[in-house]
Amino acid sequence: MHREDVHDYDGNVFSFASLRYRCTGCGDCCRSWNIAVDESEAARFRTQMSAFVPADRLKLKRLEGKGGTLFSLATADRACPALLPDERCQVHAAYGEAEKPGSCQIFPYTFVSTPTGVRVGASFSCPAVEVEGTTLSEQSAEIVALFERVASSHSVSVGERVPFDREHTISFSDCESLVSAMLDCLRVPASAVEKILRAVATVALVQDGLIKGDTFSLELAIERRQELIGQVLSEPPSPDRLSRALFRTLLASTAPGYSSGGSFLRSMGALGSLLGKNSVALRGGSVPAKEIETVSRDLDEEVQSLIARWMSATLESFTFFGAAAFGLPFSSGVELLMLSLSVALYLARGYAALERRNRVTVEDLRRGLRQMDAGVMHREAMPDRLARTLEASDALALLREQLG
Ligand code: SF4
Structure with a gap:
């Protein structure tokens, strides 16, 4: 990874994706999709909101998730009951930001805990990402505070061994090197299709080596990828x-x-x-x-x-x-x-x-x-x-x- 984006806070290493973001309060994230909360957050939300809306508007959709029972504050056709006509959040307005459900506080950030630190990104489903504000790196103090307050219990993890495909696993350090090599491919001056082809060819050749029984070899993949790119580009795309x-x-x-x-x-x-x-x-x-x-x-x-x-x-x-x-x-x-x-x-x-x-x-x-x-x-x-x-x-x- 490019370590200029890595910050060390009290022993925790955070690395921020190169993105800009500042919330404009458009309210877009409070409607049109499922906003998942766990059982205790759902109960708390109902109590907080019972002073403002009738009980029948607080019946939350149950979600079939792999991690236990979840409820959704909004659905495809129904906005969150806490969304006010001026797009503010009723819970935020009445009780403060820290009292909102964790997933609402976190959006649009993403947090992935890995053996070498926490990777922070932001979802392009928020219209302000890449359009408004300063870089995530420049907002590191607030983002780290958010992680410590709520996101650590909502983040997902990558372990020391990473499933590469259904048959093979690789070490996290090999995974990190592979991602780093893919990022390098996206930085070379070339068309988008060439950059992506180079990145994908690297992964395909690593996989080819693993299937043949070799150990993980990034060097070999990098050496062979230009030939593969040439072969791919010589054939017109024909999706099946x-x-x-x-x-x-x-x-x-x-x-x-x-x-x-x-x-x-x-x-x-x-x-x-x-x-x-x-x-x-x-x-x-x-x-x-x-x-x-x-x-x-x-x-x-x-x-x-x-x-x-x-x-x-x-x-x-x-x-x-x-x-x-x-x-x-x-x-x-x-x-x-x-x-x-x-x-x-x-x-x-x-x-x-x-x-x-x-x-x-x-x-x-x-x-x-x-x-x-x-x-x-x-x-x-x-x-x-x-x-x-x-x-x-x-x-x-x-x-x-x-x-x-
Ligand atoms: S969609 Fe993004 S900009 Fe709009 S309210 Fe939600 S977080 Fe803020």
Whole structure:
């Protein structure tokens, strides 16, 4: 990792993703998705809010989570009952910030505890991330205080051994070196597609070595990756049916108001016909899929730079695998990352089409990343079979297709 972003507080090492953020109080995080709280937080919330709203508005949806019983303060179609008409929080206004449920205090930050310290990131589902405020590093004192007050009990952990795929594990220090090598790939002056290909080829070659029975070798992967990139680029992207079905399902799950109930994979068949026949739902309207196809896949430098920054921030935050990403092993997490970026780019083209433009702007991509992150990354759970499906799909071909 780039250690200039690492701070040591009383023996705890914090490393901050290179992102900016300051809350604008827009209230967007208090509606349209599940806000999970545990049983005791739910009981406390009901008591706090009983003075302000009738009891029937405090019936909270029960969530099927892996970590015990959870309740949701909001749903796809219902805002949190504490959200006031002026977008302030009733609990915050009446009792102070520290009395809000932990997940509300933490949003949009992400915290992943690792053997070498705490990785801090922020979710692009918040419209203020990468748009408002100073860098996370510059706000380190407040973020560390937040971690100590509440986030340590809400953070997820990565252990000394990291599941790499279903068959192999690697040490955390190898995992850290691999992430660092991927970040280096995103820093070289090149197009977004080349940067991403270089990063993904590194992971693919490490995996290839492990499958052949070799020990983890980053040096060998780096040595061989240029040849692999050449091979991949010489073939046009041709995603298979499974990849397209997975893409369509993830895309459908980003629709505003989408409810994440039901089986993810079972719904693939029903949702598979969504594209081409129907419209794609965006915030502020919907757009026929055929109009999205008229928007160019060529992306200007500013848009490509945002792609690289999003990917770097996600890697730096360590939120793309493990407990922070539905329990996915490292390699499947990288697949989900590429699939998610494909969805965000497609949505960005959708936002351009909605405004009758034929090129994607940075703002279109921000809106695409926000809708994707809110729909995909904020799901409470994904089925166990997701990792297997991701392994069998070709997310890189989908992403190359979207990157033109
Ligand atoms: S969505 Fe972001 S900017 Fe808006 S209120 Fe929530 S944290 Fe603040």
